[in-house]
Amino acid sequence: xxxxxxxxxxxxxxxxxxxxxxxxxxxxxxxxxxxxxxxxxxxxxxxxxxxxxxxxxxxxxxxxxxxxxxxxxxxxxxxxxxxxxxxxxxxxxxxxxxxxxxxxxxxxxxxxxxxxxxxxxxxxxxxxxxxxxxxxxxxxxxxxxxxxxxxxxxxxxxxxxxxxxxxxxxxxxxxxxxxxxxxxxxxxxxxxxxxxxxxxxxxxxxxxxxxxxxxxxxxxxxxxxxxxxxxxxxxxxxxxxxxxxxxxxxxxxxxxxxxxxxxxxxxxxxxxxxxxxxxxxxxxxxxxxxxxxxxxxxxxxxxxxxxxxxxxxxxxxxxxxxxxxxxxxxxxxxxxxxxxxxxxxxxxxxxxxxxxxxxxxxxxxxxxxxxxxxxxxxxxxxxxxxxxxxxxxxxxxxxxxxxxxxxxxxxxxxxxxxxxxxxxxxxxxxxxxxxxxxxxxxxxxxxxxxxxxxxxxxxxxxxxxxxxxxxxxxxxxxxxxxxxxxxxxxxxxxxxxxxxxxxxxxxxxxxxxxxxxxxxxxxxxxxxxxxxxxxxxxxxxxxxxxxxxxxxxxxxxxxxxxxxxxxxxxxxxxxxxxxxxxxxxxxxxxxxxxxxxxxxxxxxxxxxxxxxxxxxxxxxxxxxxxxxxxxxxxxxxxxxxxxxxxxxxxxxxxxxxxxxxxxxxxxxxxxxxxxxxxxxxxxxxxxx
DNA sequence: CTAGGGTTAG
Numbered sequence: 001x002x003x004x005x006x007x008x009x010x011x012x013x014x015x016x017x018x019x020x021x022x023x024x025x026x027x028x029x030x031x032x033x034x035x036x037x038x039x040x041x042x043x044x045x046x047x048x049x050x051x052x053x054x055x056x057x058x059x060x061x062x063x064x065x066x067x068x069x070x071x072x073x074x075x076x077x078x079x080x081x082x083x084x085x086x087x088x089x090x091x092x093x094x095x096x097x098x099x100x101x102x103x104x105x106x107x108x109x110x111x112x113x114x115x116x117x118x119x120x121x122x123x124x125x126x127x128x129x130x131x132x133x134x135x136x137x138x139x140x141x142x143x144x145x146x147x148x149x150x151x152x153x154x155x156x157x158x159x160x161x162x163x164x165x166x167x168x169x170x171x172x173x174x175x176x177x178x179x180x181x182x183x184x185x186x187x188x189x190x191x192x193x194x195x196x197x198x199x200x201x202x203x204x205x206x207x208x209x210x211x212x213x214x215x216x217x218x219x220x221x222x223x224x225x226x227x228x229x230x231x232x233x234x235x236x237x238x239x240x241x242x243x244x245x246x247x248x249x250x251x252x253x254x255x256x257x258x259x260x261x262x263x264x265x266x267x268x269x270x271x272x273x274x275x276x277x278x279x280x281x282x283x284x285x286x287x288x289x290x291x292x293x294x295x296x297x298x299x300x301x302x303x304x305x306x307x308x309x310x311x312x313x314x315x316x317x318x319x320x321x322x323x324x325x326x327x328x329x330x331x332x333x334x335x336x337x338x339x340x341x342x343x344x345x346x347x348x349x350x351x352x353x354x355x356x357x358x359x360x361x362x363x364x365x366x367x368x369x370x371x372x373x374x375x376x377x378x379x380x381x382x383x384x385x386x387x388x389x390x391x392x393x394x395x396x397x398x399x400x401x402x403x404x405x406x407x408x409x410x411x412x413x414x415x416x417x418x419x420x421x422x423x424x425x426x427x428x429x430x431x432x433x434x435x436x437x438x439x440x441x442x443x444x445x446x447x448x449x450x451x452x453x454x455x456x457x458x459x460x461x462x463x464x465x466x467x468x469x470x471x472x473x474x475x476x477x478x479x480x481x482x483x484x485x486x487x488x489x490x491x492x493x494x495x496x497x498x499x500x501x502x503x504x505x506x507x508x509x510x511x512x513x514x515x516x517x518x519x520x521x522x523x524x525x526x527x528x529x530x531x532x533x534x535x536x537x538x539x540x541x542x543x544x545x546x547x548x549x550x551x552x553x554x555x556x557x558x559x560x561x562x563x564x565x566x567x568x569x570x571x572x573x574x575x576x577x578x579x580x581x582x583x584x585x586x587x588x589x590x591x592x593x594x595x596x597x598x599x600x601x602x603x604x605x606x607x608x609x610x611x612x613x614x615x616x617x618x619x620x621x622x623x624x625x626x627x628x629x630x631x632x633x634x635x636x637x638x639x640x641x642x643x644x645x646x647x648x649x650x651x652x653x654x655x656x657x658x659x660x661x662x663x664x665x666x667x668x669x670x671x672x673x674x675x676x677x678x679x680x681x682x683x684x685x686x687x688x
Numbered sequence: 689c690t691a692g693g694g695t696t697a698g
Contacts, residue, residue: 179689209689273690345693442697
């Protein structure tokens with residue numbers, strides 16, 4: 001079976017034909033199957049801007065055209081095809097010097113025929129046919145076809161120019177090949193590396209291709225290793241090298257390496273290059289050093305949109321949204337026209353700083369600039385739209401992508417509308433979107449809120465069958481979900497199986513144990529966490545630790561942890577921490593200390609803190625203190641019913657019914673209704 | 689062959 005493709009829309013190409021034949025694929029099983037199975041089942045070959053061939057398992061048997069004038073076109077075509085073909089077959093080219101040697105050792109004076117033979121042989125060597133498939137007759141035949149076809153074209157073009165021939169294949173083709181397998185859609189960096197290793201003296205361009213490929217890969221560290229090797233072997237990086245290297249530094253946030261690269265940029269004189277310096281800015285911003293980022297900004301030779309936008313995004317991503325907005329205003333003063341990307345960052349800045357007024361101004365500026373995705377049906381920018389959606393200035397979106405769905409699900413979660421979040425999840429699946437890690441983070445969180453046991457478990461089992469099961473964020477969400485559902489055992493198992501445990505993972509486990517009444521175990525986990533030098537407890541960790549202490553009544557231990565939180569880790573205690581401490585002390589009946597702590601508090605005690613104190617008063621029937629607390633509470637703004645109920649319970653217990661009535665009056669006057677308690681349990685229905 | 693974009697667990 002043979003398929004001949006004619007290119008008809010382009011007059012010159014119309015005369016050309018390429019044969020794509022399939023015979024060996026379907027009938028012969030002797031061929032290694034992976035040979036014909038590239039990453040995607042459909043193989044797309046870009047022929048020109050207007051032509052694309054989509055085919056399964058193509059084998060090229062290029063045929064030389066009879067008419068000479070078409071050959072140049074076909075050569076170019078083949079040049080475009082070669083990387084695709086060679087990389088599809090995972091053929092390793094031979095080192096250039098080896099090829100050159102082949103040519104030089106031939107009889108230079110020979111006639112045309114022997115020259116042709118040499119050329120043919122050269123191409124075969126380059127394709128490394130014997131190297132990979134020597135034993136297989138069918139594939140040899142096949143590759144002979146390939147080799148012959150290629151050489152046929154090459155012969156016409158380069159018949160008398162052996163020197164050029166060598167450069168042509170050594171320089172251009174290998175560059176194209178490396179480019180193709182590092183940066184095309186069907187890239188394969190493992191193969192790229194092998195090809196690269198065949199090149200004895202890679203040009204800077206090829207180095208750059210490799211570094212770029214790795215910088216966009218899963219392991220950007222590889223690009224840094226590549227870069228180091230480049231320097232060690234005495235190659236001089238150029239202005240293209242630095243952006244790629246710096247991108248890797250940014251992605252993995254390697255501050256020290258980034259600074260070394262900065263040094264190198266300065267030394268090689270590319271420090272004042274627009275691209276390079278903008279990348280430097282981003283690198284410092286990614287490494288959370290905004291001060292250096294600002295210094296770099298100052299030396300950027302031209303403050304264009306990208307430079308400004310990078311600075312804005314730096315502030316946004318370092319939780320300095322207000323400064324980001326300031327920079328944006330500055331940019332407007334400098335009369336630099338913002339683009340959609342700029343506005344995305346500014347919108348995020350408004351959302352993060354909860355600055356609704358500026359948010360409205362920004363939205364109208366977006367309209368003014370003509371970027372508003374909701375202003376007209378064309379020019380719909382999903383990213384900007386999602387950012388606006390997240391800021392809350394949009395209710396409905398007609399066009400959604402994965403991130404939009406995720407954003408909506410998490411927004412519903414934050415409003416506490418867990419059921420709606422789950423509904424949205426099923427809508428999204430009906431709409432044909434494949435949920436990703438962020439989606440699951442949201443839906444698992446919704447299950448945690450709802451206590452949706454069965455659905456939560458099904459999510460868990462789904463996730464464990466994917467690569468997400470190793471992910472720390474997913475694991476943490478699951479730990480929290482099981483904790484909230486009441487299944488501390490499952491939470492524990494997931495936690496133990498986590499390969500990497502970060503602060504959040506440890507913290508969620510500690511809080512889980514503390515809330516399930518396993519205070520000792522929670523503290524044990526905390527000690528294990530402290531043994532791990534790679535994690536530093538933060539304020540939320542200490543909420544768990546302190547509440548664990550308070551559950552088991554370890555006052556001194558709690559006080560020690562509180563002190564080390566402040567002195568060792570420099571964490572400023574929040575109202576929640578004081579709440580824990582007051583709870584700890586007043587449960588133990590140590591009211592003097594509790595009151596002293598309250599007086600020393602540098603922040604205003606909130607209702608929860610008073611509530612904790614009242615809780616202790618109830619346990620120890622300390623009505624006098626409760627009286628004092630009542631005075632504070634009545635001075636405060638009206639709030640939830642909790643403290644009033646506590647107060648009235650305390651008075652009731654002491655038999656002070658008048659006071660009970662006064663508290664109830666107070667509640668009535670302040671229009672506070674007692675919250676209805678509710679809980680839900682999911683039950684399995686057993687049949688027969 | 690080069691720089692900047694939305695969602696994200698405790």
